[in-house]
Amino acid sequence: MVDNNSDQDQKEKLDLQETAQSLVERVLQLFVPRKFLVVIMSIFILTGFVSEFTSYTFKAWDIFTDFIGVKTTTMNSHENDVAREWVVFLDRAEEFEQINVMREIIVHAVEAHIGTENESPWSHFVRNLRMVRDIEFEGGWILVVDLLGGISCENHMSESLKSYQAYLDNPRLKDVVGSILSQARVIKYDLEKFEEFYGVASNVPPMPAQTICN
Structure with a gap:
């Protein structure tokens, strides 16, 4: 038997996470210079803040850099x-x-x-x-x-x-x-x-x- 209540709870949780993520991104975009935004968000990711919105920290970094259009590279x-x-x-x-x-x-x-x-x-x-x-x-x-x-x-x-x-x-x-x-x-x-x-x-x-x- 399918637990509809469980599915509904999961959907509401995901919707809440997406809303919270959108709010954080918007606020930071409006009030924090882009250069400092990378530093701040990387700290959040490393401390697990953004990973609350996703299952994997590195995935969170990819989503974030894509969102703000920041190009990244690795020095040889x-x-x-x-x-x-x-x-x-x-x-x-x-x-x-x-x-x-x-x-x-x-x-x-x-x-x-x-x-x-x-x-x-x-x-x-x-x-x-x-x-x-x-x-x-x-x-x-x-x-x-x-x-x-x-x-x-x-x-x-x-x-x-x-x-x-x-x-x-x-x-x-x-x-x-x-x-x-x-x-x-x-x-x-x-x-x-x-x-x-x-x-x-x-x-x-x-x-x-x-x-x-x-």
């Missing part, structure tokens, strides 16, 4: 490494495969010059090459290098770049890397610019410690 490991940091821009391309080829050309030229065991500055150079999405032109890829391997200042990165530009003592290395370094420049891999193009990052690294620059 290279992007996560250099987010908010000063790096040296080397080259750009439309496709990831193209920028990966450029990286391999540099790596092979350096390995031919110093070998794979030598701990020279160029070993450090190739270890810190990063392939990341372009923050100046949407949709492309750029090759950057974190010459200082961590948090640094713009002027420190610029000095390090000059040192590498002066350290091209091998003809083959100079042919391959010299032309790239001659056009290299220091940029900040800015998180806000990244998110403007590609959406709110779901795996933003912690804010780096403040570095005193002079």
